Amino acid sequence: MTSQRIPMDGRDVRAQLAALRSDHPALYRRIDLGKAEKWAVEVAGNARRRDDFAAEEAGGRGGHYVTAQAMNVEARATGVAELFRLIRQGPPRRRTVVDMLGGDGLVSRVCSGLGLSDVDIITCDGSPYMVAAAWAHGWPALLQAAQRPLFRESSVDAVLFAYGTHHIDRELRAETVGNAHRILGADGVLVLHDFAVGGPVDIWFTDIVDRYSAMGHPYPHFTADEVDEYLAKAGFSSWEVLEIDDPIIATGETAERAELNLGAYLVNMYGLVEAQAAFGEHEATVWAVAQAREIFRYSTVGGEIDCCAVDYDLERRAWRARLPRKAIVGVGRKA
Numbered sequence: 014m015t016s017q018r019i020p021m022d023g024r025d026v027r028a029q030l031a032a033l034r035s036d037h038p039a040l041y042r043r044i045d046l047g048k049a050e051k052w053a054v055e056v057a058g059n060a061r062r063r064d065d066f067a068a069e070e071a072g073g074r075g076g077h078y079v080t081a082q083a084m085n086v087e088a089r090a091t092g093v094a095e096l097f098r099l100i101r102q103g104p105p106r107r108r109t110v111v112d113m114l115g116g117d118g119l120v121s122r123v124c125s126g127l128g129l130s131d132v133d134i135i136t137c138d139g140s141p142y143m144v145a146a147a148w149a150h151g152w153p154a155l156l157q158a159a160q161r162p163l164f165r166e167s168s169v170d171a172v173l174f175a176y177g178t179h180h181i182d183r184e185l186r187a188e189t190v191g192n193a194h195r196i197l198g199a200d201g202v203l204v205l206h207d208f209a210v211g212g213p214v215d216i217w218f219t220d221i222v223d224r225y226s227a228m229g230h231p232y233p234h235f236t237a238d239e240v241d242e243y244l245a246k247a248g249f250s251s252w253e254v255l256e257i258d259d260p261i262i263a264t265g266e267t268a269e270r271a272e273l274n275l276g277a278y279l280v281n282m283y284g285l286v287e288a289q290a291a292f293g294e295h296e297a298t299v300w301a302v303a304q305a306r307e308i309f310r311y312s313t314v315g316g317e318i319d320c321c322a323v324d325y326d327l328e329r330r331a332w333r334a335r336l337p338r339k340a341i342v343g344v345g346r347k348a
Contacts, residue, residue, distance in 0.1 A: 021148035023141025026053035029148075029155050033135075037153045040135045043109060043168040044155075052163060056156065065180070065228050066116065066140040074226055074284025075142040081281035082119045085263055086126065088278055089176070092206075092259030092340060093123040097132065099204050099344050100171045108170035110134045113159050113193070114177040116143045118152035132171075137162075160189040164196040172197060175206035179232045190243040190345075197347045203249070205343040206259075207235040213309045214338055221304055225287040240343035249345035259340040264331040268323045271332040275321075276302040279336075302334075309336050 022028055030049055033041040067073030081088070100110060108131065112120045115136030124132060136147045136154040147154035157163050159174065159181050172193040174181075181189050193203050208214035215234045223230040237254045244252035263278050265271035276298030280289065288297040302321065310320045319337045326333040 021145050021154075023143070023145035023148075023156060024056055026056055026156055029144070032148070033153055033155065037133075037135075039133060040109065040153055043164050045163055045165045048161075049163045052157065052161065063228075064140050064142070065230075066138075067142050069227070069286075071142075072227055073140075073142065074228070074286070075140065075146070077281040077284040077286070078143075079117050079146050081278050082117060082122075084281070085274065085278050086119070086122050088261050088263060088282075089119070089259065090123050090127070091262065092257060092338075093120055093175075094127055095257045095259070096173060096175055096204055096206060096342070097124060097127075097129060099342065100173065100202055101129075101131070102202075103200065105131065106170075108132050109168075110171040110173060111162065111164065111169050111196070112136050112173050112175075113162070114138060114174055114180070115147065115154065116140075116176070117146035118150050118154065120173070120175070121147075121152045122150065160185045160192060162192050162196050166195055167198040167201075169196055170198060170201050172201075172203045173206075175204070178205060178207040179234045183233055186239075187243050187246055191247045194247040194249060194345070194347060199347065201347045203244070203247075203343070203345040203347075205240055205243070205345075206340050207240070208338065209341050210234045210236050212339065213311065214340075217305070217308050220308070221285065221301075222283045225285040226283055227286050235341060237341050240341060244343050244345040247345065248347075250348035252343065252345040254341060254343045257340050257342050259338045261336040261338065263334045264326065264329055265334070266331060268325075268332045268334075271323055271334040272302050273298050275305075275334040275336060276300075279305060305336055309338065311337055311339060 066075040069076045110132050112134050115138050118136045121134045136152050137157050138144050139158050144154045144156045218230045241254050263275035265274045279301040280297050292300050306321045310318050313319050321336050323334045
């Protein structure tokens with residue numbers, strides 16, 4: 014983790030580049046400075062754009078999102094660990110990873126907690142509020158649109174799209190994957206993560222987040238066939254589409270507290286301010302867990318239903334509330 018703690022303007026691309034050059038020269042050398050300068054000019058001249066993860070006073074849910082990550086850094090650690098297992102496959106080596114939808118740097122924090130010392134991650138995001146938050150936490154970050162990477166051709170080892178890939182406009186998705194392929198070097202890997210159309214997570218966004226968050230959620234999710242098509246068209250030498258377990262986990266000193274912590278995470282993670290206004294802050298957490306129990310239901314191999322469950326975790330010595338989620342992940346490898 015860097016020692017950088019100077020408040021960063023999330024819209025000031027030039028200031029971010031200067032901080033990267035000073036504190037993270039290896040990451041800075043991978044940036045296409047010509048493209049970055051053009052982007053800096055464009056950002057400075059375009060103050061009006063939709064930003065779901067802006068601060069609450071600007072109509073977004075950024076503050077709630079940052080609060081959720083701070084209250085439970087390990088909530089999505091199972092899925093992040095699996096994504097980086099896929100990234101780190103092959104002979105051991107140090108890898109530069111572009112976390113293209115990195116928010117406030119959660120993936121970097123999780124990887125630090127997992128002890129993954131062989132990856133250098135740069136957090137990228139299209140939300141100035143998120144980029145500023147990443148720097149505030151000490152993670153190198155750069156404002157950019159996912160479909161317009163500011164990195165040089167063949168300059169990075171891995172590109173990750175996760176926990177927000179559906180925010181990329183459908184008509185831009187093929188181009189986005191193609192541009193990710195372009196910035197990957199030899200033996201580079203793209204990992205594209207999302208939740209399937211029609212699955213429990215998609216239903217959660219449609220029925221809960223779209224209705225109860227400040228800006229709604231008008232973003233179509235992916236299908237496995239869609240991911241396969243993008244990887245094929247981008248020119249990867251090999252690719253696969255698979256399913257991983259990606260639960261949300263919350264803990265507490267009692268079973269009830271673990272459930273309440275899960276509910277609080279869900280309310281903050283998805284900015285369910287309309288639920289808080291309708292039910293009250295405490296009751297909104299109880300309501301969120303009740304809704305999750307109904308929506309997050311998966312059939313298991315044994316024919317049983319896997320839904321939100323609470324048990325005692327001997328390793329953590331705490332009660333654990335586990336919300337099951339299954340994600341589709343496309344993995345493309347460049348020769």
